[in-house]
Amino acid sequence: MMNKMQENISKLTSDLQSIYEDLEQERVRTNLILGAISEGVFMLDRKFCIQEGYSSNLKDLLNHPDLAGREFFSLLENRIPEDNIRSTQEYLEFLFRDDLDEETLNELNPLSKIEFHYEDQSGLWLSSRFLSFIFKRVIQDNKIVSIICTVKDISSEEDLTRKLEESERYNKKQIEWLVNILHVKPILLQEFVKVVEDELKEIDDALKNPIDFGGYNSVLNIIVRAVHRIKRNAAILDLNFIKDQAVRFKDELDQIQKKKEVSGSDFVPIVVRLGDIRMMMQEIHTLMSRVKHFKNSLRTTRKYEDGLITSTISELIEELCIETKKKVNFKYEDFNSEEIPFQHQQIVKEFLIILTKFTILHSIETPEQRRAANHNPEATIELETFNDDINFGFKFRHDGRLIRIERMLQKVIDARDAAIDEEDPIDEKSQLGSEVLQLFFTPTSNPMHIGDVNDTDGILQDMQMVKKKLTLHGGRSKITFTSEEYCEYTITLPKK
Amino acid sequence: MSGKFKLMIVDDSTIIRKVIEKNLAIFNVELVAMAADGKEALEKFKETSPQIVTLDITMPEMDGLTVLEEMINIDPKVKVMVVTALSDKATGLKAIKLGAKSFVGKPFTEEKLKESFQNLLNQLKSGE
Amino acid sequence: MKETDLHFFIDSTVNYFEEITGYKPITGIPYLKGAEPVVLEYTGIIGISGKRKGSIYITASGEMLQTLAGIILGTKEVGSPEIKDLIGEVANTISGNVRQAFGTDFMISVPVVVEGKAKDIKTPDDIQSFVIPLTWQDHKSFLIVCLE
Structure with a gap:
């Protein structure tokens, strides 16, 4: 009897020893696997605590030395935004409910790609990594007993994607x-x-x-x-x-x-x-x-580029004529843009734009006014370039009669057909001429009340600026009036 | 307690140390040490055993939060008031978590500093 | 850098002076810093690291800092060490305060103080620097923000 009992005990011990050895081998194998894999792997129980037997890399990914028994959400604090922690909590609670479809829930995983922040011991920010958490249900006897999670560092993929997008x-x-x-x-x-x-x-x-x-x-x-x-x-x-x-x-x-x-x-x-x-x-x-x-x-030249300045002015005249209901005939056969030295191209264009605006808005009369004065209802604006060894120049001529300025100019014209040059020695004639130029170039002394005040001020201020630029380029401006026929602006610029 | 409370001021700015010293002089405290960086702060803390410390966070050598942690390790009863320009909530919460009893953001007014310090003294008196 | 980022720095600076002295500084028109130096007698520089990189500095005259230190300390006896120290503290507080807006991953260094009119303060070449002129109690100073 005693022997039988001893035999049974011995067998039982041997069986247990064998089971223990198997389990031990299994544990060693599991630990080896968990130690070798690069992902973080862990199991969550129903209280959302991390269970024993997690991969060693998890400690590094979650930056915590001892994870067993820790509540998962507490490990997320200060690592990801609070909103995300709250939604993760909801998501994992749903994952434990067997009436909800796992696949559908996975679409809602708030941690599928998340920036995880790391701090030093005293809580100062050190760095961040992009992590991807994937959760799966563990089912036993048709019941969800726990959740298995794998965590992967996807920073390099994310970085690459961002760089690629950028x-x-x-x-x-x-x-x-x-x-x-x-x-x-x-x-x-x-x-x-x-x-x-x-x-x-x-x-x-x-x-x-x-x-x-x-x-x-x-x-x-x-x-x-x-x-x-x-x-x-x-x-x-x-x-x-x-x-x-x-x-x-x-x-x-x-x-x-x-x-x-x-x-x-x-x-x-x-x-x-x-x-x-x-x-x-x-x-x-x-x-x-x-x-x-x-x-x-490679390039296909656009036709208008060759006559860019004249086409710009032509378009501007067209626009302004529509706006002011005036008629202008634009002549530019004697304007050769190739003669303009490169360094002066911009200032020439700017000057022409300003003069055109000013002339149409304030100097040229409406067709009715012109007809009443026995003039061609269509006004004329003419452009011309000229050249010598030292200077390049251009002329802007129009036959509009400025309502207010004309009266002032009349004094000059009455004296004789005059050429008023800013640089001339000061005498009565040139003083009047300077006054006229002042009208164009000083916004504060603008005596005109024609058209939109803001627009006029704007043009005058632009003129003042263009004039400043002209001086910087070493250029000179001159206005000439010949009887009542025309008003001519002559701009001269040094070639070098 | 009839004696004066021992105070230590830690800040890398001379001017802030002076301002704190001037404002806290009205209280029943004895200034036992001042320090301009984290390392010096810990050395002087061990030497003088202050009961109250005003502590900056951004400092050379060792940052204030590390110093705070060390101080609490050495003397868990010490009352630390963090005075810092790092005014974000997370830093404030972190300091409280590590054991600070008060948090004052820079720039501070005299009133704010005194009020916070008074609260700290009250805690010390009631033996919290 | 975004417009709001620049506003954080301006607000932080205005708040600093107002809180400390009761007087708001007047913000001038900001502009992009070119090759010309923007340096006055004392300059406090803070390096920025973490998710944003760059630096900020505030530069002011000795006279202005003397007045400011006088108000803070409640005395007229303010020496050069206090003035140097103050400009570092101003830079530190301004950049520390913007963490509220930028978050904890906006890391600031301890201040570096430059005394005397340096040729210029070096900021990273590949990042644009914005200059914000300030006038506090008739004293001129400049805040320079250079942030990725």
Whole structure:
């Protein structure tokens, strides 16, 4: 009896030993697997606590030395936003409910891709990684007993995806710009870049010395006009990406101008937008140097580029005539744009735009007025270039009779047909001439009340600026009146 | 307690140390030490055993939160008032979690500093 | 850098002066820093790391800092060490306060103080620097924000 019992005990012990050994081997194997895999693997019980037997990498991923028995959500605190912790809690609670479909729930996993923040011992931020948590139900006897989770560091994939997206965006933008740029003659593009840079410099100067430029509102006006000029020049060359940026800029400026009182911090969006334009210009420079080698073989020249200045003026005349219901015959057979030295192209264009605007708005009469005065109802604007060894010049002539200025000029004309040169020695005649020029170039002394006041002020301020530029270029301006027939502006610029 | 409470001021800015010293002089405290960085703070803390410490966070050598943790390890009863420009809630909560009893954001007014310090003194007096 | 980012710094600076002295500084028109130096007698620089990278600095005259230190300490006897220290503290507080907006992953360094009119303060070449002129009690100073 005793022997039988001993035998049974011995067998039982041996069986138990064998089971233990199997289990031990299983445990060692499991530990080996959990120690070797690069993912974090763990099981969550119904209280959302991490169970014994998790992969060693999990400690690194969750940045915690001892995870067994820890509540999962507490490990997420300060690592991910609170909102995400709350939704993870809901999601995992749902995962334990067997009336809900696991596949559907997986779509709602808030931790499928999450930025995980790491801190040092004292709670200071160290770094962050992108982690992906995938949860699966563990079912025994048709019951959900726990949840198994794998965690993977997807930072490099995420980083790569982001870089790819960024690079795609960047390339797309560059191609768009490149296509735009390739359509423009390099010389015009160069000129355009210079114009924008000049405008940006003017804005910078005004921002840095607001008092010298007449205070915040004046600075704002300077910026509005500079942005308008950038927009106009970009539109002429069909550089839409710059035009669009300028339009957005203009909208922001409009908002600021609507304010009753402008303060320094109102300029913050302007400066940020300026920064964007500066960066854009830098990229254009890079693109320009890239296309330098193959530009001519690739581009299709647009016809109008050869006569860009005259076509711009022609369009402007057309627009203004529609607006003012006036009629103008534009003659430019003697205007040869190829004679204009490169460095003066922009100033010539700007001067012509300003003069055209001013002439149509304030000097040329309506067809009815002209008819009543026994004149051709269609007025004439003529352009002409001239050249010698030292100077280049152009003439802008029109046969409009300015209602108010005409009276002032009459004094000069009565004296004799006169050539009034700003640089002449001061005598009565030239003083009157200077007064006339003042009318054009000084907004504050504007005696006219014709047309829209803001528009007139704008033109006069633009004129003042163009005149300043003309002086910088070493140029001179002259107005000549010959009887009542015409008024002629002569602009001379040194060739070198 | 009839004697004065021992105070230590830790801040890398001389001017802030002076401002705190000036404002807290009206209280029943004895300034036993001042320190300009985390390392110096811990050395002086061990030497002088202050009961109250005003502590900056952004400091050279050792940041204030590490110093705070060490101080609490050395003397769990010490009352630490964190005075910092790091005004985000997370930093404040972290400091409280680590054992700070009060949190004052820079820039502070004299009133705010004094009020917070008074509360800290009350805690010390009531033996919390 | 976004417009709101710049506003955080401006608000933080205005708040600092107002809180400490009761007088708000007047913010001038900000502009993009070019090649020209923007440096006055004392400059406090803070390096920014973490998720955003860059630096900010505030530069002011000795006279302004003397007045400011006088108000803070309640005395007219303010020496050069206090003035140097103060500009670092101003830079530290301004950048520390913006963490409320940028979050804890906006890491700030301890301040570095430059005394005397340096040629210029170096900021990263590839990041644009914004200059915010400030006038506090008739004293001019500049806040320069250079943030990725």
